[in-house]
Amino acid sequence: MKFSDRDRIADITITEPGKIDAFFTNVPSVEPVTAARKATVQPSVYTKRVLEENAVQNLSVAKIADTIINAAVSERASDIHIEPKENSTIVRFRIDGDLRHAFTLKKNTGVMVISRLKTQAGMDISEKRKPQDGGFATKLGERVFNLRLSTTSTPNGESLVMRLLEPYAKPKKLEELGMSEKQAQTMAAAAARSSGMILVVGATGSGKTTTIYSLLHNIDYKRRSIMSVEDPVEYRMPFVNQQQVNEKAGVTFEALLRASVRQDPDVLFLGEVRDGFSAKMAIDFASTGHLTITTMHTSNATTAIFRLERLGIDRGIMADTVIAVVAQKLIKKLCPNCKKETPISPEEAEMLAPFTSEIPDVVAHPVGCPECRNTGYSGREGVYEVLEFDSHIAEMVRAGEPISRIRAFLRQRGDFLISTHAISKVRDLVFAPADIFEKALAEEETHVAKPAAAPDATVMPDTGRHDDDSGLERPISILLVDDDDDTRKLIRRFLETEGYDVTECADGIDALLCLGKKHVDLVISDINMPNLDGFKLLEMVSQKGVESPVILLTSSTETTYEEKGLGLGAADFLRKPVKREVLSLRVKKALGRARGR
Ligand SMILES: [Zn+2]
Known part of the structure; x- marks a missing residue:
């Protein structure tokens, strides 16, 4: 829904409908538009709104800054990230450990909001390149919050991260x-x-x-x-x-x-x-x-x-x-309102098997409802x-x-x-099986796999030799990770004709389990997958000291993926559909580089 376009100073994108109430009800001076807004909201629709003149006058930079903080508090965010992009400024909240998009501001509005917050924190607003730290306290209703700010410079301008602390919160048992x-x-x-x-x-x-x-x-x-x-x-x-x-x-x-x-x-x-x-x-x-x-x-x-x-x-x-x-x-807790109970799948049972002799028959999974803002989770x-x-x-x-x-x-x-x-809480239907894997099981498994481990050993067993004891060269092994069966089949067939030994996995968790069991020479992984995506897989592979190079493969047109993937240590980045010749060459290149180390 679009309001009058004149004299606007703030474009605000609201990605989650639940956020709209949180966004406006805490700011009394923008009440005139609240009713209209409520009436037009549809669940899980991305709504871009331009505020009408009347509201815009009230939504000064100070008000926008306050509104962001208000929204962050009402969403239980631990941190607020204000990040300049090429043509806009993105505001993201860290909620339950994950960064989630909150608002999009006009680029210039973003710059002014950052300046406003820096002023409140006693920081030097003329200095936009050198990193700075500062902080201030603010009162929202009866609650007092300490905000700790730190700035850094990015190619698109100065970015700001604020941590929210509630110093007088009553401690929990x-x-x-x-x-x-x-x-x-x-x-x-x-x-x-x-x-x-x-x-x-x-x-x-x-x-x-x-x-x-x-x-x-x-x-x-x-x-x-x-x-x-x-x-x-x-x-x-x-x-x-x-x-x-x-x-x-x-x-x-x-x-x-x-x-x-x-x-x-x-x-x-x-x-x-x-x-x-x-x-x-x-x-x-x-x-x-x-x-x-x-x-x-x-x-x-x-x-x-x-x-x-x-x-x-x-x-x-x-x-x-x-x-x-x-x-x-x-660990993220499933939303009690919408979680779905199902019989445990064979894959989930296999995942839990190394850690417990009592595999639960029934487990719960995230769904999403208005109460959890369609995330499927509520707190940690x-x-x-x-x-x-x-x-x-x-x-x-x-x-x-x-x-x-x-x-x-x-x-x-x-x-x-x-x-x-963690498994006991899967059994109690508090956590989903996939959510405990990365945090609570992946590390433990390496201890199980390596009984005589040295202190701090979180490194997976590395049997990285291309020659086995017999002196015969074994085929080069490639782990292929993609949730799409057809893509997997296609790439597998191609790689096998090139003489590689291919193992298939349907998602990142599967791949980690596989990497714990056997050495592979190369990982080719899709990015967008359920449970554990390609980026997370990449992070965990490097955390665990697995030296196999990783090629990321995606059909997404998201322009930031390549930079992100390479930044996380990917050996190469390819977009689907990929030509056979190109794939062949890139695979050889990644393997050659890994061997030359
Ligand atoms: Zn829910």
């Missing part, structure tokens, strides 16, 4: 975050101890800080003094003496840590063990009658032991001092493994047992590992 009752009890008992170390590990954005805030609320702060060293402080806790690193002002992490230890609090929350120095300070403090809670970047709880060891911490001291290690990941929930240093574990750690042995022991004992916890 550990069970509400997704822990099982038993896990939460173990953690509550750990937090009640007067000395020792609790480690919370996981990737950036896995919710470690949220877990720690929840844990700190379990501590009797009336009787015990709590101090923190954080970089930055994400939530305010009135009962904690919180200290924030400020390197620019000379308040370094190291200096704050030393000062805190001198002040001798009962409980120290150290934002992160980042090096040998902080590891040693943290463990010394924990072993001398204090409770220390801190985080590390490792993928699971057992790996944390090896990371500490590498940072120079003796196994014996670890065994005496560490109380528990919690590892966590966040944690999956955890809580490695309690009881006498068995402490003894294994002290004895220098390898990671695989400790992990196998936990598995045998029936402790929840991240993989088993």
Whole structure:
């Protein structure tokens, strides 16, 4: 629907109908058009609107900026990205870990919005090339938000990312975050101890800080003094003496840590063990009658032991001092309103089989409804493994047992590992099978596949030799990934006539499973596929250290794909339909390059 075209200053594209209410109802001064808007909205129709003059006057740059923030909050976004493109400016929200398109602004409007936000954050608006950081607080209704801004320059101009933090949000209970009752009890008992170390590990954005805030609320702060060293402080806790690193002002992490230890609090929350120095300070403090809670970047709880060891911490001291290690990941939850239950498919059963003996009969899948804005998902929930240093574990750690042995022991004992916890939530119809694969199973599988793995081993087995022991050359193997049966058949037939050994996979997950089982010399993958697309596959292949080159193949006309694919490390990029001769040459080229390395 189109409004009057005169004097417009803002073009706004609204891609999700649910967003329209969120977009306008929070901005009182544009109410005149709300009614008209509601009446014209159809589900899943891309609507481009030009605001009428009356509304436009009210939609000043400041109002647009506020509106974007309002919409982001009402959609539970963690970050707002404002990105200049060649002829427009795109606003995207990160929701439940995924970036989603929110608005399209006129290019110039975008520039003004960024300037407006930079001004609010006390940043230099004349400087548009050098990266800058800043921040400001804003109040929406009763809620206070801290916005942390950072800018970078792109070929199309300055882009801005804002992180939204709600510093006074009420912390959730550990069970509400997704822990099982038993896990939460173990953690509550750990937090009640007067000395020792609790480690919370996981990737950036896995919710470690949220877990720690929840844990700190379990501590009797009336009787015990709590101090923190954080970089930055994400939530305010009135009962904690919180200290924030400020390197620019000379308040370094190291200096704050030393000062805190001198002040001798009962409980120290150290934002992160980042090096040998902080590891040693943290463990010394924990072993001398204090409770220390801190985080590390490792993928699971057992790996944390090896990371500490590498940072120079003796196994014996670890065994005496560490109380528990919690590892966590966040996984998208199915929308309870529209999820669809179906009997498990053979592929899904095969995917789960290596991790559990109890394959569920029924699983749930995303559908999409107005309540979840047609995404099929609603929020995220944690999956955890809580490695309690009881006498068995402490003894294994002290004895220098390898990671695989400790992990196998936990598995045998029936402790929840991240993989088993995730599968239990598939069984409870909270997660879809495909959604736990990448985050909770793919990594675990490599530990299973490589029992004598070295510390931190997340690399898939590489048997990358073209000659086997007999000295005979085996055929070059190609993994062909495409969800379209016909395309696959066609390319396969062609490649086989060229003498290649071809394995077919119907999507990225399939391909990862296959790559875990066998070595291939080359991967040819489609981009748009269900479950795990070609880009994600590419990312995971390189994360896992698989050295096989990847050629991306697409029928999409999206112009950014080539740049994105090559940026992610693709060896080559081809558009369908592709000529046989061209494919033949490109395959040879990619293989030649890989062998020449
Ligand atoms: Zn839904």
